[in-house]
Amino acid sequence: MLVYVAKRLLQAIPVLFGVSLLTFIMMIMVPGDPAQKLLGQRASPEAVQELRTRLGLNDPPVQQYVRIMGNIVRGDLGRSVITRERVIDEMKNRFPVTLRLALLAMLFSTVTGVVVGIVAALNQNRFLDRALMFVTLTGISVPVFWYALIAILLVVFQLRWVPQTGIGDGSLAYYWLPAFVLGTRASAFIARITRSAMLEVIRQDYIRTAHAKGLAKRTVTLKHAVRNIAIPVVTVIGLDLASFIDGAFLTEYVFNIPGLGRYGLTALLNRDLPVMIPLVIYTATLYIAANLLVDVLYGVIDPRIRYD
Amino acid sequence: MKRPFVLLVALLVGVLGFATAQGTLNLSTNEDWETLDPAFASGVQTGAMVAKLYDGLMRYDYETTDVVPNLAESVDANEDATVFTFTLHEGVKFHDGSTLTANDVKYSIERVLDPATASPLTWVFEDAGIVGAEAFVNGEAAEVSGIEVLDERTVRITLEAPYAMFLYHLAMPAAHIVSEAVTSQLADGEDLSGNPVGTGPFMLADRLRDSSLTLRAFDDYFAGRPKIDGVNYRIITDPLIAWNEYLAGNLDVTGIPSALFLDVVNDPQYADQITATPQLAVFYFALNQRIPELQDVRVRRAIAMAVDRQAIVDGPYNGTDQLANAPIPPGLAGYDDTIEAIPYDPEGARALLAEAGYPDGFTLDIWSTRAEVTVAVSELIQFFLSEVGIQANINQVDFGTLIDGAINGRAPAFYLSWYADYADAYNFLHPLYVASGANRYGYTNDRVTELLAEAATKADLADRVPLYQEAQRIIVEDVPVFYVRYPVSYTVVRPGVQGVLSHPIFNADKFMQVELP
Numbered sequence: 010m011l012v013y014v015a016k017r018l019l020q021a022i023p024v025l026f027g028v029s030l031l032t033f034i035m036m037i038m039v040p041g042d043p044a045q046k047l048l049g050q051r052a053s054p055e056a057v058q059e060l061r062t063r064l065g066l067n068d069p070p071v072q073q074y075v076r077i078m079g080n081i082v083r084g085d086l087g088r089s090v091i092t093r094e095r096v097i098d099e100m101k102n103r104f105p106v107t108l109r110l111a112l113l114a115m116l117f118s119t120v121t122g123v124v125v126g127i128v129a130a131l132n133q134n135r136f137l138d139r140a141l142m143f144v145t146l147t148g149i150s151v152p153v154f155w156y157a158l159i160a161i162l163l164v165v166f167q168l169r170w171v172p173q174t175g176i177g178d179g180s181l182a183y184y185w186l187p188a189f190v191l192g193t194r195a196s197a198f199i200a201r202i203t204r205s206a207m208l209e210v211i212r213q214d215y216i217r218t219a220h221a222k223g224l225a226k227r228t229v230t231l232k233h234a235v236r237n238i239a240i241p242v243v244t245v246i247g248l249d250l251a252s253f254i255d256g257a258f259l260t261e262y263v264f265n266i267p268g269l270g271r272y273g274l275t276a277l278l279n280r281d282l283p284v285m286i287p288l289v290i291y292t293a294t295l296y297i298a299a300n301l302l303v304d305v306l307y308g309v310i311d312p313r314i315r316y317d
Numbered sequence: 318m319k320r321p322f323v324l325l326v327a328l329l330v331g332v333l334g335f336a337t338a339q340g341t342l343n344l345s346t347n348e349d350w351e352t353l354d355p356a357f358a359s360g361v362q363t364g365a366m367v368a369k370l371y372d373g374l375m376r377y378d379y380e381t382t383d384v385v386p387n388l389a390e391s392v393d394a395n396e397d398a399t400v401f402t403f404t405l406h407e408g409v410k411f412h413d414g415s416t417l418t419a420n421d422v423k424y425s426i427e428r429v430l431d432p433a434t435a436s437p438l439t440w441v442f443e444d445a446g447i448v449g450a451e452a453f454v455n456g457e458a459a460e461v462s463g464i465e466v467l468d469e470r471t472v473r474i475t476l477e478a479p480y481a482m483f484l485y486h487l488a489m490p491a492a493h494i495v496s497e498a499v500t501s502q503l504a505d506g507e508d509l510s511g512n513p514v515g516t517g518p519f520m521l522a523d524r525l526r527d528s529s530l531t532l533r534a535f536d537d538y539f540a541g542r543p544k545i546d547g548v549n550y551r552i553i554t555d556p557l558i559a560w561n562e563y564l565a566g567n568l569d570v571t572g573i574p575s576a577l578f579l580d581v582v583n584d585p586q587y588a589d590q591i592t593a594t595p596q597l598a599v600f601y602f603a604l605n606q607r608i609p610e611l612q613d614v615r616v617r618r619a620i621a622m623a624v625d626r627q628a629i630v631d632g633p634y635n636g637t638d639q640l641a642n643a644p645i646p647p648g649l650a651g652y653d654d655t656i657e658a659i660p661y662d663p664e665g666a667r668a669l670l671a672e673a674g675y676p677d678g679f680t681l682d683i684w685s686t687r688a689e690v691t692v693a694v695s696e697l698i699q700f701f702l703s704e705v706g707i708q709a710n711i712n713q714v715d716f717g718t719l720i721d722g723a724i725n726g727r728a729p730a731f732y733l734s735w736y737a738d739y740a741d742a743y744n745f746l747h748p749l750y751v752a753s754g755a756n757r758y759g760y761t762n763d764r765v766t767e768l769l770a771e772a773a774t775k776a777d778l779a780d781r782v783p784l785y786q787e788a789q790r791i792i793v794e795d796v797p798v799f800y801v802r803y804p805v806s807y808t809v810v811r812p813g814v815q816g817v818l819s820h821p822i823f824n825a826d827k828f829m830q831v832e833l834p
Contacts, residue, residue, distance in 0.1 A: 045717035048437040049359035053754040054724050063435045092351050093508045099526065166561045173567050174558055175528055175551055265553050267527035
């Protein structure tokens with residue numbers, strides 16, 4: 010197992026370089042750069058050129074890339090071109106905010122998703138099943154931006170269940186609504202996966218056997234069936250968690266939450282490469298880690314799976 | 318036993334009364350400040366914040382657009398306005414308790430000019446023509462010889478030639494004074510955002526990026542402590558949410574979201590809460606003379622004639638703004654309402670195009686930023702041009718790309734705006750029609766250049782105005798751009814909140830006048 014994990018981690022290194030290089034190439038191919046943004050409307054073309062030179066934006070792309078990656082490898086993420094703040098400080102400040110939101114969203118989506126999925130499967134083709142599947146389909150289809158805005162207008166301003174938007178004093182009172190909005194889509198997805206996995210499992214012979222030997226329906230469901238739907242469900246949850254910790258930029262944007270997603274979005278709009286590249290590497294790392302974690306969990310969930 | 322209870326109540330009432338009489342002003346902004354450092358404050362929003370944290374030698378009068386001495390107790394100029402002597406107020410304190418000296422003034426200006434700072438705002442001092450500034454910028458001198466510290470409280474600045482706008486420049490964000498002791502300790506690449514020590518009426522109390530920023534009144538402010546205890550800004554990205562925060566009582570001042578604009582403006586319950594401030598600004602549609610078709614003034618005039626500008630003001634802008642006729646907006650000396658704007662005349666436009674050799678029109682690319690209103694305006698113009706046979710395509714790009722495209726001659730036509738850096742018509746003529754900075758449509762006219770060069774040397778506004786007006790008439794005739802609107806900014810202020818300035822200059826309000834109910 011350890012050998013397997015080590016191998017996977019080694020494989021991650023070229024992937025991370027590849028991702029950073031791809032991002033870099035895409036960013037420099039798109040026209041426009043931060044110099045004009047920094048100088049504002051007043052700048053003469055000469056001033057823009059001068060600032061580009063000072064910021065190193067006129068250097069050959071290879072040199073720029075090597076400089077940024079060199080900094081990262083040395084553990085110094087450098088400073089934002091736009092705000093001149095240290096990227097590592099900003100990431101440290103924002104990580105806890107995003108993590109809290111992610112864990113809450115995860116908790117909500119997993120619990121509701123799995124429960125809804127099982128209930129729907131056990132009531133297959135009855136009204137309850139159809140109603141739940143309709144709700145989950147809506148949950149997957151609705152645009153997050155619109156949904157978040159409606160949720161805010163209703164819950165914050167009509168019902169007054171949340172004092173205001175943003176993270177206020179950082180307490181749970183401010184986090185539960187964005188976590189709910191963020192988790193909705195994942196929850197709907199998990200519910201649908203759980204349902205189909207469950208439907209497959211409850212048709213298996215060993216379930217029929219369990220019923221036949223007179224076990225209570227609850228025992229059959231919770232002990233025999235649920236255990237066997239874990240693999241597809243854990244896969245979905247793992248990837249969702251990665252996407253949440255990566256920072257849900259739309260949710261963070263609409264709810265005014267100062268997390269990593271907001272940071273990345275602003276950096277992208279500003280063409281702030283020294284911020285973009287570390288964030289992209291961070292994101293890629295999360296996905297690689299989540300995938301690895303899920304694969305390792307397979308072995309725990311199903312001891313027949315071995316990686317040696 | 319009763320007495321202490323009464324006392325306690327009295328004390329509580331006193332405390333509560335005190336709290337409501339002073340208190341904190343609650344505001345919002347839709348994006349975080351990119352910097353809190355004067356040397357980098359190139360935007361309107363950062364400039365407005367710099368005015369709270371720092372002071373310049375000069376500032377805007379709170380009621381008019383005149384500049385008045387601020388950190389300077391007195392300003393003496395020689396007869397031809399090339400040598401200015403500033404005497405600082407005595408005992409002005411920085412937020413860290415240290416005392417402002419003339420050295421800080423010299424240091425602050427040199428810091429902006431120093432290539433090592435990489436400030437985008439060097440033009441604020443370069444354009445003023447301070448003696449020795451160029452040599453300093455080019456690394457040929459260790460200091461700017463034209464800035465002399467005469468004693469602790471006196472600094473003398475010498476210009477190469479008279480420059481009428483000099484004192485305006487000193488009221489701009491880049492000319493706000495920083496502490497040499499604090500600033501010289503910054504790490505390489507760091508700016509003052511983390512520790513914005515100025516002399517301003519407010520000091521930074523707390524900041525969480527992309528979330529909130531809190532200012533606290535500076536007790537030792539040289540012009541007296543502000544009446545409010547502090548300001549709490551929240552970053553609220555969506556204007557609709559900000560509006561609802563205002564309705565919920567969480568904000569004291571807000572803008573009106575465009576989706577609700579007419580409903581709110583026409584609703585009597587908000588009538589006494591709305592402040593309309595005409596801006597010193599102009600929105601214009603530029604015709605790039607680097608494009609062969611647009612080098613002919615007849616073609617540019619025909620394009621202007623083809624567009625019903627009133628329809629643009631009435632449509633995307635809700636009909637609340639003034640239709641623009643010329644470069645200088647109302648509110649500035651030099652504004653001229655006798656100039657007749659080019660009339661809407663599609664027939665005439667077609668005839669003029671035929672005369673210029675384009676009877677069947679031609680194809681024109683309009684470059685537009687992605688801002689919703691800008692796209693809407695570009696689309697309207699596209700429609701009007703199609704009516705006279707010009708096939709216009711809209712190319713949506715971001716601002717930097719648009720500017721690059723304009724300078725390289727790839728962006729033929731585009732819709733932009735210009736907001737005043739300072740309150741003189743020179744700022745609406747020189748950068749846009751003479752210098753290379755904002756004049757992105759390749760316009761030159763020797764007479765205009767001459768008139769503005771002359772105006773710059775006239776210390777007296779009354780002497781400048783006729784020159785501005787003559788230049789303005791020439792520019793309107795040349796049609797390098799056509800003008801669409803002079804904008805009016807609408808804010809809503811909670812009843813009882815007083816003294817939030819309705820000032821057309823972005824960095825005029827230091828919140829010294831604000832009182833809460």
